[in-house]
Amino acid sequence: MKVAIIGGTGFVGLHITRHLLAAGHVPRLLVRSGSDKKIAHAEACEIVHGDVSNLPSLLECVRGCDAVIYLIGILREFPAQGITFEALQYQGVVDTIQAAQDNCVGRFILMSANGIRPDGTAYQRTKYRAEQALKESGLRWTIFRPSVIFGDAEGRMEFCSQLKQDIIDSPLPAPLFHAGLLPFKAGLFELAPVSIKDVADAFVLAVTESRTESQTYTLCGPERLSWKAILSTIAAASGRTKLMVPAPALAIKLAAGLLDRFPWFPISRDQIQMLMEGNVCAENDSFARLGLTPTHFSLDQLEYLTRGN
Known part of the structure; x- marks a missing residue:
């Protein structure tokens, strides 16, 4: 075809x-x-x-x-x-x-x-x-x-490569975003890579x-993983450990409100909002319906992050 x-x-x-x-x-x-x-x-x-x-x-x-x-x-x-x-x-x-x-x-x-x-x-x-x-x-x-x-983007940017470049490789601590002013549930919102x-x-x-x-x-992938767990896995796959600190999402959104019109600013207000909403499937049966078995988000699947290092 x-x-x-x-x-x-x-x-x-x-x-x-x-x-x-x-x-x-x-x-x-x-x-x-x-x-x-x-x-x-x-x-x-x-x-x-x-x-x-x-x-x-x-x-x-x-x-x-x-x-x-x-x-x-x-x-x-x-x-x-x-x-x-x-x-x-x-x-x-x-x-x-x-x-x-x-x-x-x-x-x-x-x-x-x-x-x-x-x-x-x-x-x-x-x-x-x-x-x-x-x-x-x-x-x-x-x-x-x-x-x-x-997955391996072969020189293009994808989810894990972007996080490695912007957060894991940065000299600054990794932000564990949280709602409100107090760091309850910092970095615990879930994604399903x-x-x-x-x-x-x-x-x-x-x-x-x-x-x-x-x-x-x-x-969605077979695991629901917290933001913190995902950052830890990417850091480990990159051969690093990473200091992580709570970061109020409101403060980041305020900064983005001033700066996200510039391409060099790493994140927009809407991206922060969608990230904090999480990204998991309410019904995770689509791969079964398709007759496919989804791949686990694991260290061996992220080896592409160290290529060229």
């Missing part, structure tokens, strides 16, 4: 492209100018140069394909640079749906996110609206909502399995 991938040069796209090729499919990637070096196995892929905001490029990318996978997502927006949740996480999906409809490509697989809701942050709201647009499109859809994704291999397996399975149509899958 020929599969159009919108957002195929990022961390998740790298692995999905590779898994599609291994399964005998032909990926066709929409690639922005200057991003050719980010393409995995370019010699085996079809490449369309363009941007998700360019409708002719979208039409060219999906034309003649059997399925479309939409992966574009951002954690922070920078409106002055044209990088917004509205443009990339909602309007891009709407325009790609239209391109699929215009080209009679009936199969559409969307990367969403665990924890989205209509009254959440801008990130959560645009992801939610994109899901609704897809469900109302008349296309044969599948939606995946992963928790935080870990999911392996990129498992996420890619799920996407590739959905390309051909009709039983995944009209289904939404929340993809």
Whole structure:
């Protein structure tokens, strides 16, 4: 099958492209100018140069394909640079749906996110609206909502690499965020890291399995781990120990309110809010429904963090 991938040069796209090729499919990637070096196995892929905001490029990318996978997502927006949740996480999906409809490509697989809701942050709201647009499109859809994704990014940035760079490798103590002024339950909010291999397996399975149509899958790893435990595991995988201290989330949000418009500031107000909400699956049966076994978040799965050190 020929599969159009919108957002195929990022961390998740790298692995999905590779898994599609291994399964005998032909990926066709929409690639922005200057991003050719980010393409995995370019010699085996079809490449369309363009941007998700360019409708002719979208039409060219999906034309003649059997399925479309939409992966574009951002954690922070920078409106002055044209990088917004509205443009990339909602309007891009709407325009790609239209391109699929215009080209009679009936199969559409969307990367969403665990924890989205209509009254959440801008990130959560645009992801939610994109899901609704897809469900109302008349296309044969599948939606995946992963928790935080870990795995070898091969030079790209992912969840654990980012935490290693910003927190573990920093000379400052690691922050154990907590609500309120007193450090009750500091760093005890929970996440369920999911392996990129498992996420890619799920996407590739959905390309051909009709039983995944009209289904939404929340993809969480098998463990619910506290923020503190995750930082400790990343530190251990990096061959380090790390001092950790309570940090009131309110103070960080106030600082972010002043500075998160600058790319060098490590976190935004909305990211703090979503982090403190936690990111675990209320019902963690999606991998069982898919017939897949999720990977544990463990030291041997994080060995990529020491490469090049």
